[in-house]
Amino acid sequence: MSLTRCLLVKTEVKEFIKQCMLAVGTNASHASSLADVLVEGDLRGHYSHGLNRMDLYVKEIQAGICAKEGGPVVEKESVATALVNGKNLLGPAVGNYCMSLALKKAQDVGIGWVVAYGSNHYGIAGYYSMQALKKNMIGMCYTNSSPLMVPTRGKECTLGTNPISVAAPAKDGDSFELDMATSAVALGKVELSARNGCSIPEGWGCDADGLPSSDPNAVLSGGGLVPVGGSETTGGYKGYGLALMVEVFCGILAGSHYSKYIRTWRKTDSKANLGQCFVALNPEFFADGFNDRMSDLLSIHRNLESTVPEMPVMVPGDPERRHNQTCLELDGIPYSLSVVKHMNKVASTLGVTLLLPTHRLIQ
Amino acid sequence: MSLTRCLLVKTEVKEFIKQCMLAVGTNASHASSLADVLVEGDLRGHYSHGLNRMDLYVKEIQAGICAKEGGPVVEKESVATALVNGKNLLGPAVGNYCMSLALKKAQDVGIGWVVAYGSNHYGIAGYYSMQALKKNMIGMCYTNSSPLMVPTRGKECTLGTNPISVAAPAKDGDSFELDMATSAVALGKVELSARNGCSIPEGWGCDADGLPSSDPNAVLSGGGLVPVGGSETTGGYKGYGLALMVEVFCGILAGSHYSKYIRTWRKTDSKANLGQCFVALNPEFFADGFNDRMSDLLSIHRNLESTVPEMPVMVPGDPERRHNQTCLELDGIPYSLSVVKHMNKVASTLGVTLLLPTHRLIQ
Numbered sequence: 110m111s112l113t114r115c116l117l118v119k120t121e122v123k124e125f126i127k128q129c130m131l132a133v134g135t136n137a138s139h140a141s142s143l144a145d146v147l148v149e150g151d152l153r154g155h156y157s158h159g160l161n162r163m164d165l166y167v168k169e170i171q172a173g174i175c176a177k178e179g180g181p182v183v184e185k186e187s188v189a190t191a192l193v194n195g196k197n198l199l200g201p202a203v204g205n206y207c208m209s210l211a212l213k214k215a216q217d218v219g220i221g222w223v224v225a226y227g228s229n230h231y232g233i234a235g236y237y238s239m240q241a242l243k244k245n246m247i248g249m250c251y252t253n254s255s256p257l258m259v260p261t262r263g264k265e266c267t268l269g270t271n272p273i274s275v276a277a278p279a280k281d282g283d284s285f286e287l288d289m290a291t292s293a294v295a296l297g298k299v300e301l302s303a304r305n306g307c308s309i310p311e312g313w314g315c316d317a318d319g320l321p322s323s324d325p326n327a328v329l330s331g332g333g334l335v336p337v338g339g340s341e342t343t344g345g346y347k348g349y350g351l352a353l354m355v356e357v358f359c360g361i362l363a364g365s366h367y368s369k370y371i372r373t374w375r376k377t378d379s380k381a382n383l384g385q386c387f388v389a390l391n392p393e394f395f396a397d398g399f400n401d402r403m404s405d406l407l408s409i410h411r412n413l414e415s416t417v418p419e420m421p422v423m424v425p426g427d428p429e430r431r432h433n434q435t436c437l438e439l440d441g442i443p444y445s446l447s448v449v450k451h452m453n454k455v456a457s458t459l460g461v462t463l464l465l466p467t468h469r470l471i472q
Numbered sequence: 473m474s475l476t477r478c479l480l481v482k483t484e485v486k487e488f489i490k491q492c493m494l495a496v497g498t499n500a501s502h503a504s505s506l507a508d509v510l511v512e513g514d515l516r517g518h519y520s521h522g523l524n525r526m527d528l529y530v531k532e533i534q535a536g537i538c539a540k541e542g543g544p545v546v547e548k549e550s551v552a553t554a555l556v557n558g559k560n561l562l563g564p565a566v567g568n569y570c571m572s573l574a575l576k577k578a579q580d581v582g583i584g585w586v587v588a589y590g591s592n593h594y595g596i597a598g599y600y601s602m603q604a605l606k607k608n609m610i611g612m613c614y615t616n617s618s619p620l621m622v623p624t625r626g627k628e629c630t631l632g633t634n635p636i637s638v639a640a641p642a643k644d645g646d647s648f649e650l651d652m653a654t655s656a657v658a659l660g661k662v663e664l665s666a667r668n669g670c671s672i673p674e675g676w677g678c679d680a681d682g683l684p685s686s687d688p689n690a691v692l693s694g695g696g697l698v699p700v701g702g703s704e705t706t707g708g709y710k711g712y713g714l715a716l717m718v719e720v721f722c723g724i725l726a727g728s729h730y731s732k733y734i735r736t737w738r739k740t741d742s743k744a745n746l747g748q749c750f751v752a753l754n755p756e757f758f759a760d761g762f763n764d765r766m767s768d769l770l771s772i773h774r775n776l777e778s779t780v781p782e783m784p785v786m787v788p789g790d791p792e793r794r795h796n797q798t799c800l801e802l803d804g805i806p807y808s809l810s811v812v813k814h815m816n817k818v819a820s821t822l823g824v825t826l827l828l829p830t831h832r833l834i835q
Contacts, residue, residue: 364759396727
């Protein structure tokens with residue numbers, strides 16, 4: 110069997126991403142922030158939001174449609190809320206700023222609800238909501254995104270995969286970590302099936318006529334993802350409603366681009382001007398014993414008898430924790446060789462030291 | 473064809489419910505509040521949360537497991553948050569109090585996040601989130617509920633249908649009104665199929681072994697509803713994650729009963745002690761032009777070409793608006809005769825004047 114994957118050490122991938130971003134002129138702190146969130150995506154097993162996307166960020170800085178320097182600015186503020194102008198900076202620079210502001214407000218008055226316009230892709234939404242865990246608070250994060258989802262009964266993509274992310278702290282460092290697209294699946298899963306020549310399950314996407322399709326190519330060319338819930342009969346209108354809810358919290362509240370006005374996915378011909386929403390909620394302002402109840406809720410579910418004995422009942426965050434644990438045991442993050450080769454090609458045009466995948470090939 | 477439905481006037485149904493609740497000793501204002509929310513459920517077409525449930529509230533007061541008198545009490549408070557003891561009052565008495573408190577806070581500091589413990593069933597969640605529309609604010613409401621849903625991979629009901637409700641104001645009285653159970657469908661739909669001897673679509677429920685089932689009786693006896701998204705392959709773990717999120721906002725934050733500790737559905741052997749969450753968010757504290765963007769977002773979607781020409785693309789709240797409109801045109805709310813007869817039986821034991829369904833029978 111051919112070796113198609115390699116193990117890379119977390120710190121070397123971070124440094125590699127940082128150097129590529131620096132080479133195109135990105136501010137050092139913003140480059141570091143981006144490297145952190147992308148590698149965290151990979152560690153959690155969300156490879157679609159990791160190193161795999163580095164070239165997009167490089168291109169956006171090169172094309173001059175994403176700012177290299179500067180800082181987000183608060184435009185309106187109360188003790189519990191803020192409207193932030195992201196100044197077209199890299200998403201993580203905006204996201205870290207806003208989440209830290211929300212946490213400060215939640216420390217003082219129990220809640221901080223911060224929305225940003227003028228932002229860009231920020232990696233996994235969970236990276237920001239999980240920042241609340243360090244302060245023993247609940248974190249939430251939402252973003253709008255390029256149209257990829259077709260509403261129930263529709264034929265046209267008018268909504269992004271608009272994720273919902275909520276993190277809540279339990280005892281002893283354990284936590285609830287929901288981080289989900291409001292589409293049935295991520296685009297990456299459909300792309301992978303297309304590459305492998307496989308069909309996809311009904312309930313993932315539709316063709317250009319808005320009809321359910323199990324052909325990944327029909328979904329990718331003219332069709333789109335469907336909302337979680339699938340068809341109208343099985344509750345797809347609920348996923349559609351949730352995607353709209355995320356748009357209300359992001360683009361509509363922030364005054365950024367929204368819905369079909371957001372640029373096409375993978376196009377770097379104009380500014381993204383995404384809207385994002387960051388919330389921190391302090392359990393100290395509510396009933397005592399939050400962490401205990403949270404741990405109990407997780408235990409109730411983890412201890413349930415499973416329909417498939419070798420596949421236990423999990424809670425949101427468990428699959429990601431397992432992937433992280435695997436990386437620890439392997440002493441590295443497993444990457445597909447093709448992704449590493451592609452990013453090395455990008456790096457070589459920038460004069461950046463390449464990753465060395467051939468040192469640690471794995472199956 | 474036999475006539476199985478009747479038209480009843482809104483005010484007469486409200487008065488009927490109020491009189492039944494007064495007859496068992498409920499405080500007049502609480503009885504009125506309950507009548508209002510139940511009839512609103514019926515007007516919006518959510519009959520499972522309307523007159524159809526009156527007997528449950530009557531039984532709870534009669535059994536002494538729900539308080540007849542008193543008022544909710546704030547136990548902890550900041551400018552933006554509150555923890556409320558619902559004092560085991562009827563849900564609407566707690567809900568109206570909490571939502572009004574959240575709105576007051578949002579008027580002052582942009583957001584109000586209020587959670588209550590010691591509450592009871594409160595009708596449709598949307599009734600509370602929609603109270604924000606009158607103040608041109610975004611409203612949200614969540615409640616936990618009796619276990620009816622089986623988590624992904626599980627065999628046992630550990631979560632309620634835990635609804636998510638978000639309302640947001642557009643221009644000219646138009647609005648976004650999401651009000652959805654996090655289960656694929658409501659229990660009522662499965663019960664109806666069982667009564668009619670029909671099978672149910674795959675993706676609605678599972679049997680006692682946690683396996684997908686299209687037999688409504690299997691779902692109702694030992695099985696359970698499945699989360700929105702259906703099976704694991706089609707993203708059912710997302711609906712499961714959302715139901716847990718609602719539990720975090722409700723039972724875990726409020727310190728009420730939660731998950732499997734909530735009493736069995738339809739049992740009136742102990743206090744419910746539900747946890748509920750009420751949020752108001754003031755667009756004035758964010759980007760100008762909220763209502764315009766909101767209207768535009770709704771228009772974009774309502775104007776999409778539909779896959780089925782006679783069934784237009786809708787936005788959350790449209791089906792309910794249509795039902796409401798039908799009631800206006802009919803000059804009454806259409807009820808199933810069997811529901812009215814059952815409630816009249818309850819009323820006759822209480823010495824309350826009966827509804828007169830036979831005056832206006834319809835098909």
